[in-house]
Amino acid sequence: MDLIVWRHAEAYEAEPGEDDMNRVLTSRGKKQAERMAVWLESQLPQGTRILSSPAARAEQTVRALGRKYKVRDALSPGASVADILETAGWPDAKYPVLLVGHQPTLGALMAELLGMPEPTCTIRKGAVWWVRRRQRVGQGQTLLQAVLCPDRI
Numbered sequence: 633m634d635l636i637v638w639r640h641a642e643a644y645e646a647e648p649g650e651d652d653m654n655r656v657l658t659s660r661g662k663k664q665a666e667r668m669a670v671w672l673e674s675q676l677p678q679g680t681r682i683l684s685s686p687a688a689r690a691e692q693t694v695r696a697l698g699r700k701y702k703v704r705d706a707l708s709p710g711a712s713v714a715d716i717l718e719t720a721g722w723p724d725a726k727y728p729v730l731l732v733g734h735q736p737t738l739g740a741l742m743a744e745l746l747g748m749p750e751p752t753c754t755i756r757k758g759a760v761w762w763v764r765r766r767q768r769v770g771q772g773q774t775l776l777q778a779v780l781c782p783d784r785i
Contacts, residue, residue: 633722633724633765634728634729635722635728635729635763636676636729636760637731637738638668638693638730638731638732638759638760640690640732641661641662641689641758642657642757643656644656644657652709653688657692657693661692664783668759668780668785670785671760671785672760676728677728680730681728681730682699683730684702684703684732685703685733686705690707693732693758694732704719707732707733707734709734709737713740713741716741722765723772735754739752740752742761746763759780760779761779762776
């Protein structure tokens with residue numbers, strides 16, 4: 633199974649009293665999303681299931697890809713790693729899954745899947761981390777396929 637996580641691109645900070653879910657992308661964030669979407673479009677396997685947080689900044693990020701996606705509350709800010717794993721169907725889904733979400737949960741997810749000693753790692757705004765689960769000699773392995781930041785493409 634391929635699991636691709638895409639942290640939402642750069643968004644404006646919340647104004648006092650503003651709902652965090654309504655934060656939108658900055659002009660730089662829109663460019664980050666567009667740049668990463670071009671790369672993803674050239675790389676995503678056929679039949680990839682695309683799921684997004686309901687936060688405005690996450691939906692704006694995924695819309696840059698121009699593909700159909702579904703919104704899942706389990707990808708909202710503050711979601712747990714267990715929620716994300718269940719939503720993705722990791723590690724048993726029969727199709728690749730692209731998740732668009734938030735820090736620190738995406739970083740905690742990658743730290744857990746890759747067996748990092750820290751409880752979380754930093755995923756930059758607009759970045760993509762791609763892992764693959766496979767079986768070798770009767771044992772499950774998680775391979776890091778790619779890590780890309782939109783400013784490096």
